[in-house]
Amino acid sequence: MNIPMNKNMDEYKDDFYKGMDAKQVGFAVLVILMGGGAFLAAQYIFHVPQLLSVYVAMVFAAPPAVVGFIPVYDMPMLKFLAVRRKVIDNSLLVYDSEYLIQVDKTEKTDLQKKRKNVEKDRKVYFDEKEEGMEGGGYL
Incomplete structure (x- = not known):
């Protein structure tokens, strides 16, 4: 007698009652x-x-x-x-390592203002394509 068995156990659906888990x-x-x-x-x-x-x-x-x-x-x-x-809800991260090493306190406030302006202007949308994404819109 030959009983077919799924070789990939991850795809096997766990039935609880009439095909539903x-x-x-x-x-x-x-x-x-x-x-x-x-x-x-x-x-x-x-x-x-x-x-x-x-x-x-x-x-x-x-x-x-x-x-x-x-x-x-x-x-x-x-x-x-x-x-x-x-x-x-993800905010845009702005980071420049060489610039941050050389800044003093006054330049830090300028960088924080730039970050706030960029975060206000830039929203991350769910269907947005990113570089390297084939299908686009997928998380």
Whole structure:
């Protein structure tokens, strides 16, 4: 009997329940609870019509569904957002070693002013291409 086995164990998906891993099952339960709770609250507490209650429930159920099931650049959504925040909040570093050795206190303040002006003018955007990047836009 020949049983096919994946030689690369890193690519083997860890199934927990019906093709989903434990994180996805947890987010699926969260989506059901949040959507159902929002529907019932809109329907019975706020007396919203049934069709509108479904739309309200979708608004509350969509964010955990996106976070739990959609990967971006082969990263979970929460990790991607954390990396993206680091990229956006990153300040531009200006460094010239030969110049810094020779400066005195008055020139240091001029250099700090230059750095502040450069940081104000320069923003690092997520989709920006850098030298040596093939695809561009990837972290």
